Amino acid sequence: xxxxxxFDLNAALRLWLEQLGRSPQVKAENLKxxxxxxxxxxxxxxSKGLSPEESFLIATRRAGSxxxxxxxxxxxxxxxxxxxxxxxxxIFFSFGCWFVWAMLHFPRMMEHALHGKSLPAFTLLxxxxxxxxxxxxxxxxxxxxxxxxRKYSSRNSWMGFFATTIAVLFILTLLALVAxxxxxxxxxxxxxxx
Amino acid sequence: xxxxxxxAASTVPLVLSVLTxxxxxxxxxxxxxxxxxxxxxxWTEGMLYPVxxxxxxxxxxxxxxxxxxxxxxxxYYRLCKKGGKTLREEKQKWMSVHETxxxxxxxxxxxx
Numbered sequence: 001x002x003x004x005x006x007f008d009l010n011a012a013l014r015l016w017l018e019q020l021g022r023s024p025q026v027k028a029e030n031l032k033x034x035x036x037x038x039x040x041x042x043x044x045x046x047s048k049g050l051s052p053e054e055s056f057l058i059a060t061r062r063a064g065s066x067x068x069x070x071x072x073x074x075x076x077x078x079x080x081x082x083x084x085x086x087x088x089x090x091i092f093f094s095f096g097c098w099f100v101w102a103m104l105h106f107p108r109m110m111e112h113a114l115h116g117k118s119l120p121a122f123t124l125l126x127x128x129x130x131x132x133x134x135x136x137x138x139x140x141x142x143x144x145x146x147x148x149x150r151k152y153s154s155r156n157s158w159m160g161f162f163a164t165t166i167a168v169l170f171i172l173t174l175l176a177l178v179a180x181x182x183x184x185x186x187x188x189x190x191x192x193x194x
Numbered sequence: 195x196x197x198x199x200x201x202a203a204s205t206v207p208l209v210l211s212v213l214t215x216x217x218x219x220x221x222x223x224x225x226x227x228x229x230x231x232x233x234x235x236x237w238t239e240g241m242l243y244p245v246x247x248x249x250x251x252x253x254x255x256x257x258x259x260x261x262x263x264x265x266x267x268x269x270y271y272r273l274c275k276k277g278g279k280t281l282r283e284e285k286q287k288w289m290s291v292h293e294t295x296x297x298x299x300x301x302x303x304x305x306x
Contacts, residue, residue, distance in 0.1 A: 030243060030244075030247075032267070032269075033220060033243055033269050034240060034243065036219075036221070036266055036267065036268050036269070037220050037221045037239065037240070037243075039266065040221040040266075041221060041239070044225075062238075062239050063238075063239045063240040064238040064239065064240035064241055068238060068240070068241070069240045069241065069244075072240075072241050072244040073243075073244050075244060075248075076244045076245075076247045076248045076251070077244075077247075
């Protein structure tokens with residue numbers, strides 16, 4: 001009889017730990033420590049004459065529900081996924097900025113086709129400012145360094161970072177496209193007039 | 195029962211104070227504080243562990259997994275040098291609050 005109730009207790013404890021372990025924020029080591037804790041607590045309660053079931057219920061209630069414990073562990077356990085995603089977004093963003101920079105070389109090639117006519121003012125401005133395109137990736141890298149080195153974060157910040165980089169990339173691409181289209185249009189009107 | 199905020203504020207100095215008496219593990223720490231406070235300081239037990247891990251990351255305490263005499267593995271915590279320093283600072287803070295209250299309640303005894 002004792003063996004059967006002991007088995008139930010172990011199964012119940014396993015289930016409780018499994019439930020808690022479903023959260024990526026709770027590490028295996030945390031579970032091991034909580035298991036030792038609840039086992040100690042159950043043993044103590046049983047020595048006071050409580051049944052295994054009663055002891056288990058009280059011990060887990062005192063330890064706290066998974067919903068209560070999860071956010072507390074999330075505060076101290078670093079989330080590697082968040083950092084990895086920041087790295088991937090940074091690579092993607094830097095590549096995007098490099099691509100925009102490469103796109104801005106196109107108007108220079110068009111300069112010959114325009115037969116000495118100067119490029120439109122906006123295109124010239126964009127071409128001259130091309131080195132400034134290194135600034136957004138540098139800022140993003142600085143932010144990533146901050147995210148990678150900070151000790152505690154209770155939330156995933158990669159979504160905000162992703163949204164910001166996409167928005168910046170969108171605006172930069174738009175500006176570059178206008179800078180490219182303007183000399184094309186000038187060239188076309190020039191050819192038409194010829 | 196103490197408020198949630200007061201429990202949260204006192205957890206670190208309480209743990210550090212208990213560990214000055216020698217190494218201990220989570221369950222024992224909780225039992226010790228419960229006995230000393232006559233049950234008035236009641237932690238949500240599981241919540242102590244994230245705090246212990248935070249304290250370890252901060253270098254206030256260090257830990258080691260060891261097998262207890264019962265055969266069960268337990269994580270034992272002990273005080274580090276930085277923890278001792280933090281405890282001295284915390285002690286000063288709590289004592290200044292305590293002394294201020296004592297003076298106030300001496301002046302206005304009816305408030306106690």
